[in-house]
Amino acid sequence: MRVPSSVSSSGGLLDVVLTLEAASVVIDSMDLGIFTLNGTLPGPTLRIKPGDRLRIRFQNLLPAQPNARFGYVDESNLHFHGLHVPGDLPSDDTKLVVGPGGEFQYETVLPEYHMPGTNWIHPHRHGSSALQVGGAAALALIVDDAPGSLPEEVANAEEVLLVVQDLALQELSRIAQQSGDSLVWSAPAGNPPDLLLINGEHMPEIAATPGRWQRWRVIFAGWRNVGRSALNFAVDGCTMQLLAKDGMYISDFPRSIQLAPIPAGGRADVMVKCPSPSSRYRVTSGETLIGFVDTSAVPVSSSELSSWSPVLPDYMQDLQTTPASEGCSCETEVEEASINGVPFSEDTVLHETFLGAVVERKIDTGGHPYHQHFYPFQLVDGFRSEDFFHLGDWHDTFMSDGLTREPVTVRYKTTFIAGEMMLHCHRLDHEDRGSMAFETISPTGSACSCSARALDTGNIVIIAVAVSAAVCVVIAVFGFCFWRRRSPRRADVGPE
Numbered sequence: 059m060r061v062p063s064s065v066s067s068s069g070g071l072l073d074v075v076l077t078l079e080a081a082s083v084v085i086d087s088m089d090l091g092i093f094t095l096n097g098t099l100p101g102p103t104l105r106i107k108p109g110d111r112l113r114i115r116f117q118n119l120l121p122a123q124p125n126a127r128f129g130y131v132d133e134s135n136l137h138f139h140g141l142h143v144p145g146d147l148p149s150d151d152t153k154l155v156v157g158p159g160g161e162f163q164y165e166t167v168l169p170e171y172h173m174p175g176t177n178w179i180h181p182h183r184h185g186s187s188a189l190q191v192g193g194a195a196a197l198a199l200i201v202d203d204a205p206g207s208l209p210e211e212v213a214n215a216e217e218v219l220l221v222v223q224d225l226a227l228q229e230l231s232r233i234a235q236q237s238g239d240s241l242v243w244s245a246p247a248g249n250p251p252d253l254l255l256i257n258g259e260h261m262p263e264i265a266a267t268p269g270r271w272q273r274w275r276v277i278f279a280g281w282r283n284v285g286r287s288a289l290n291f292a293v294d295g296c297t298m299q300l301l302a303k304d305g306m307y308i309s310d311f312p313r314s315i316q317l318a319p320i321p322a323g324g325r326a327d328v329m330v331k332c333p334s335p336s337s338r339y340r341v342t343s344g345e346t347l348i349g350f351v352d353t354s355a356v357p358v359s360s361s362e363l364s365s366w367s368p369v370l371p372d373y374m375q376d377l378q379t380t381p382a383s384e385g386c387s388c389e390t391e392v393e394e395a396s397i398n399g400v401p402f403s404e405d406t407v408l409h410e411t412f413l414g415a416v417v418e419r420k421i422d423t424g425g426h427p428y429h430q431h432f433y434p435f436q437l438v439d440g441f442r443s444e445d446f447f448h449l450g451d452w453h454d455t456f457m458s459d460g461l462t463r464e465p466v467t468v469r470y471k472t473t474f475i476a477g478e479m480m481l482h483c484h485r486l487d488h489e490d491r492g493s494m495a496f497e498t499i500s501p502t503g504s505a506c507s508c509s510a511r512a513l514d515t516g517n518i519v520i521i522a523v524a525v526s527a528a529v530c531v532v533i534a535v536f537g538f539c540f541w542r543r544r545s546p547r548r549a550d551v552g553p554e
């Protein structure tokens with residue numbers, strides 16, 4: 059299987075250029091025009107450590123399409139999916155718009171206590187995220203573990219990165235046509251198949267030694283449901299022990315699972331061991347074959363995995379028995395083109411919280427993968443106990459997918475990062491249509507609100523009045539000067 063190129067931080071800094079650009083690829087003898095980060099499918103893997111500075115010069119090299127229907131198919135930005143970093147510039151602010159030919163330098167610092175794990179980066183321009191992420195700009199962003207922090211069997215295991223992408227050729231062609239993209243996306247006409255790719259390959263072969271544990275980092279760099287559900291990831295005939303979800307270690311490793319139902323945008327780190335030599339095992343999503351594990355001829359024996367719990371950072375302290383702060387428990391219903399009936403607007407706040415609050419959300423996902431930026435949330439109530447989902451687990455992307463009764467209750471504590479936090483459906487065509495909102499986290503306040511409201515326009519009115527007054531003064535002064543200058547000239551030339 060292909061392994062994406064990789065670049066790691068050094069001396070506390072990861073300083074890279076990421077370009078969003080069109081590229082041509084051939085998959086299963088089909089010529090495809092796709093979106094890429096740095097020209098490859100997927101983009102290069104970025105590796106960083108807690109406490110490091112991440113500096114990304116993002117360059118939008120897409121061709122300008124000024125006549126495209128909605129006017130933003132050539133605009134973009136980046137989202138650091140899974141990082142616990144501020145949501146305002148120059149950090150992870152998805153309101154930023156970088157036009158074709160434009161660039162922006164992102165810079166953010168991971169806290170020293172950041173949870174190590176498997177995350178990813180993708181474009182997030184409201185209105186064009188489905189086409190750009192679906193087709194297929196994404197890369198893995200790994201926050202590496204400190205030496206000595208993992209159990210030996212995990213630390214010493216061979217790492218296998220799987221960036222799973224859902225190249226739905228017909229659906230993406232329809233979205234490209236709707237959004238007026240005529241220069242980047244292209245796929246065969248007719249009825250080309252949907253392709254579930256791993257590291258840019260269709261049905262790759264993963265090499266393994268029989269009997270030896272591997273650490274698989276599975277990223278579903280997805281933008282829609284697969285069929286009607288999550289990526290139902292399984293390796294038939296092999297042992298899977300869950301290690302982490304959405305870039306956060308579980309507290310009861312090892313947890314035996316048969317299936318990892320990863321919603322679009324989600325991740326799962328799984329220890330995988332296949333038993334027999336010279337054998338082929340199927341990697342599947344539901345009924346769909348997406349790859350193979352091919353084992354070598356000589357088996358080895360390896361010890362069982364021992365129990366292990368991570369040190370949890372402040373923003374992941376257990377909240378199962380901690381009630382929400384007064385007024386901070388709100389309902390959130392995710393819909394096709396709105397949240398709680400309100401379509402996305404940069405001027406509308408969905409919920410309001412404050413630093414230090416214990417926030418509770420009762421989320422009705424209804425088949426829509428719910429994603430929160432920079433504050434992950436803990437599953438607290440509303441779950442049937444399944445292997446993959448335990449009460450107390452943490453996620454940043456969650457879809458009930460028939461495994462829960464709705465609504466599900468989640469909690470998180472707003473520890474240190476204030477500002478605007480995006481939340482949205484990770485079926486990105488829904489996000490593009492308005493299934494997104496943000497809540498504000500006040501650095502100084504002490505009250506929550508569950509009611510959507512327009513942003514305070516008081517300051518805007520004051521600024522508008524001040525600007526109008528200044529313009530009036532300038533016009534008056536200019537008029538007076540003009541009159542003074544014209545008058546003598548008339549006088550000068552008069553006698554002639």
Ligand SMILES: [Cu+2]
Nearest residue numbers: 426483485488
């Ligand atoms: Cu949705």
